[in-house]
Amino acid sequence: MKEINLEKMFLEAYTQYSSKIYKHIFFRVNNSQTAQDLTSETFLKTWRYLREGNKIENIKNFIYRVAHNLIVDHYKNNSRHKEVSIEDLTEEPATDSSDFLESFHLSFECEYVLKIIPTLPEAYRQIITYRYIDELNVLEIKKITGYSLANIYTLTHRALKMLKEKIHQDEH
Amino acid sequence: MNINLKNIFKQIRQAPLAEPYLKTLKNDLSNYIKENPPVLNKEIKYNFATKLRLAPVYISIFIFLIVSGGLTAFSQTSLPGDILYPIKLASENIPLILANPETKTKIHLALAQKRINEMQRTSNNQNLDIAFLNLDEHLNMAKGKISDISLNQKLSNIDNQYRQINKQIAANTTKNINPSVAASPPALSVDIKTTGNKKKKESLEQPIPSISAAPSLPPFKICDQKLCGKIQCLFPNTESEGWYQIYEKEQNLIVLNPCSLCEIKCDSINTKSEGWYSFCPNENVKLIKYDLCSTP
Numbered sequence: 001m002k003e004i005n006l007e008k009m010f011l012e013a014y015t016q017y018s019s020k021i022y023k024h025i026f027f028r029v030n031n032s033q034t035a036q037d038l039t040s041e042t043f044l045k046t047w048r049y050l051r052e053g054n055k056i057e058n059i060k061n062f063i064y065r066v067a068h069n070l071i072v073d074h075y076k077n078n079s080r081h082k083e084v085s086i087e088d089l090t091e092e093p094a095t096d097s098s099d100f101l102e103s104f105h106l107s108f109e110c111e112y113v114l115k116i117i118p119t120l121p122e123a124y125r126q127i128i129t130y131r132y133i134d135e136l137n138v139l140e141i142k143k144i145t146g147y148s149l150a151n152i153y154t155l156t157h158r159a160l161k162m163l164k165e166k167i168h169q170d171e172h
Numbered sequence: 173m174n175i176n177l178k179n180i181f182k183q184i185r186q187a188p189l190a191e192p193y194l195k196t197l198k199n200d201l202s203n204y205i206k207e208n209p210p211v212l213n214k215e216i217k218y219n220f221a222t223k224l225r226l227a228p229v230y231i232s233i234f235i236f237l238i239v240s241g242g243l244t245a246f247s248q249t250s251l252p253g254d255i256l257y258p259i260k261l262a263s264e265n266i267p268l269i270l271a272n273p274e275t276k277t278k279i280h281l282a283l284a285q286k287r288i289n290e291m292q293r294t295s296n297n298q299n300l301d302i303a304f305l306n307l308d309e310h311l312n313m314a315k316g317k318i319s320d321i322s323l324n325q326k327l328s329n330i331d332n333q334y335r336q337i338n339k340q341i342a343a344n345t346t347k348n349i350n351p352s353v354a355a356s357p358p359a360l361s362v363d364i365k366t367t368g369n370k371k372k373k374e375s376l377e378q379p380i381p382s383i384s385a386a387p388s389l390p391p392f393k394i395c396d397q398k399l400c401g402k403i404q405c406l407f408p409n410t411e412s413e414g415w416y417q418i419y420e421k422e423q424n425l426i427v428l429n430p431c432s433l434c435e436i437k438c439d440s441i442n443t444k445s446e447g448w449y450s451f452c453p454n455e456n457v458k459l460i461k462y463d464l465c466s467t468p
Contacts, residue, residue, distance in 0.1 A: 006210050007209075010205070011202065011205075014198060015198070018194045018197070018198070019188070019189065019190075019194060022190050022193075023185075023189050026190075032190070035190075036190065039194075039197065040197050040200070043197070044201070044204065047201065047205060048208075052210075053211060106183060106187055107183060109175055109180060110183045110184060110187075112175075113175065113177070113180045114184065132177075132181040133181065133184055160177070163177070167175055
C-alpha cells in the first residue's frame with residue numbers, strides 16, 4: 001500500500017515538474033541532449049532517494065536541488081575534460097540549441113532573446129531561469145541555491161540589466 | 173525593435189519543449205520503479221560515505237580512549253595530593269567490579285597495603301585525606317569477610333601499619349602547631365617519675381612522641397578498659413583540639429575539629445555504617461570513623 005502511494009506520488013511529481021525541470025536544465029546548459037540526460041538523472045536520483053525510505057518535505061524544492069547539483073557537477077566535469085560529443089565523432093549534424101528552438105515555432109522575438117540568454121554569464125543565466133522561466137520566488141531560490149536574499153536580488157537586477165543591454169546593442 | 177521581456181518569458185514558459193521525450197522518459201521511469209520498488213525496511217549500508225560521516229565520532233572515541241588511557245597510566249605513579257591521584261583511585265575500582273567475593277577481599281587488602289605504602293612515601297601529611305578515606309573503605313570491606321588465616325595475618329599487619337602512620341601524623345601535626353610545646357620535656361614521664369614506681373617507669377619511659385608532643389595532657393594516664401579503643405575529644409580550646417582514638421599507650425588523631433561541645437556515640441550498630449558519630453549542637457550528625465564499635 002505504502003509502495004503504491006510512493007510510486008503514485010513520484011509519478012505525479014514527474015508530471016507536474018518534468019517539463020519545468022527540463023526547461024530549467026536546457027536554459028542552464030544550452031544543449032538539448034545534455035538537458036535530456038540530466039533530466040532523467042534528476043528523476044532517477046529522486047526515486048532512489050525515496051525508495052530507501054527517506055522523507056522529502058518539499059518535493060519541488062528537492063527536485064530543483066538535485067537538478068542544480070547535477071548542473072554544477074556537469075560544469076565541473078566539463079572544465080576538467082573537454083567534452084567530445086557522439087555527434088562530433090559520427091559526423092552527424094549537431095543538435096544546436098538554435099535548431100532545437102526553431103522546432104517549437106516560437107515567435108521571432110522569443111527566439112531572438114533565447115539566443116542572447118546563453119551569452120550571459122552562468123550566474124546570470126541561472127538566476128533568470130529560476131526567476132522568469134521557473135517562476136520560483138526568492139525564498140525557494142534561496143533554499144535551492146543557498147544564496148542570500150540580498151545576493152539573489154542583486155544578481156536578478158544585474159542579469160536583467162545585462163540582458164537588456166545586449167538586446168539594445170544587437171539592435172544597433 | 174521594442175521587446176517586452178515579460179511576454180517573452182511567458183511564451184517560453186508555455187512552449188511545449190521536448191514533450192515526446194518527456195513521455196518516453198515517464199514510461200522508462202515507470203519501468204525502473206517496477207524493477208526497483210521501495211525498500212520496506214531501510215537497510216543501513218555501511219559504505220564509504222557512511223563511514224566518512226561517522227568519522228568524527230570514531231575520532232572522538234579514539235582521542236577519548238587515548239587521553240583516558242594515558243591519564244590512567246600516568247596516574248599509577250601519583251601520590252596523595254597529586255592531581256592525578258583521584259584518577260588512580262577510580263581506576264583501581266575497575267577490577268573489583270568483575271572479581272568474585274574471595275578475590276575481592278584479596279584486592280581490598282592489596283589496595284589497603286598500597287595506600288599504606290603511599291602514605292609512607294608522602295612527605296606532606298595534609299593531603300592524606302583521600303588516601304585515608306580510601307584505606308578505611310578497603311579495610312572495612314575486607315574485615316569480616318576473611319576466612320583464610322594468612323589473609324587475616326595480612327589484615328592485622330596492615331592495621332598495625334595504619335596505626336603507626338596515624339601516630340606519626342598526630343605527632344607531626346602537633347609539632348607543626350606548637351613547636352615550643354613539642355620541644356618541652358614529656359609531661360607524662362615527669363608524672364611517672366614522681367610516683368616512684370620503678371616498673372611502671374621503665375615501661376613508660378620509652379619515647380611516646382604523640383603524647384609528649386601534646387600541648388596539654390588528657391586527664392588520664394593509662395586508659396582503662398572503659399576508654400580503650402574509644403574516641404574522645406582531646407585538647408579542647410587549643411589548636412590540637414580534635415577527635416582522638418585512645419589506646420593503652422597512645423592516642424591517635426582521627427580528625428582535627430572543634431569538639432569540646434560535642435558528644436560522640438557509637439551509632440548505626442549492626443549496619444554497614446556502624447561507627448563513631450559526633451553529635452554537636454546546631455550541627456548535623458557527622459561520621460568520625462567507621463568502626464565495629466558495638467563489639468567490646
